[in-house]
Amino acid sequence: MTNSHDELFRALADPTRRAIFEQLCTGGEQTVGVLTTHAQVSQPAVSKHLAVLKQAGLVRDRHAGRQTHYSAQLKALTPLLDWTSQMSRFWDGKFDDLDDLLKRMDQ
Template identity: 40%
Template structure:
């Protein structure tokens, strides 16, 4: 859990392709109203709202009311956990591939 009191695991939140697409859309804009996000999907407003609620529980999305409209924006800081996890395994595989390459070169000689 981070300072923003996450209730949902970040990995769980991004596991769904629809939520990953929502993150992408939010990353490309400063803020997007719900109706504009809904227009990007072949599902209803309620379904999109449920996906956004999961992202919000993970701290990945923030919202604010502007009149009767709800606008959403990305909070990418929880993605740092995923970045760090991937970086660890990237280093792991790079090191092991280098070792394998060296072993194969030694066998060729």
């Protein structure tokens, strides 16, 4: 697994960060203030979580006057989707092998 994978996993490992990311995915672009009301943590905490998500490439910010708007970057999930697909194929093969073994044992 590469460092980018590690960074994505670390960023999404925290339940508050996952919730913020999910809020941006479902609700579209939002300000820190709006995200804070949904996150049920302080505004400074939300800002810190957003910084981690931004560093991992999961969110992008856009400044408009005094407001900063954040949006989810779904393409950043591609390495994780690729990894989970690879792991799924690996385990499907292992379960197929186990199924074959069990069938041979029943004979």
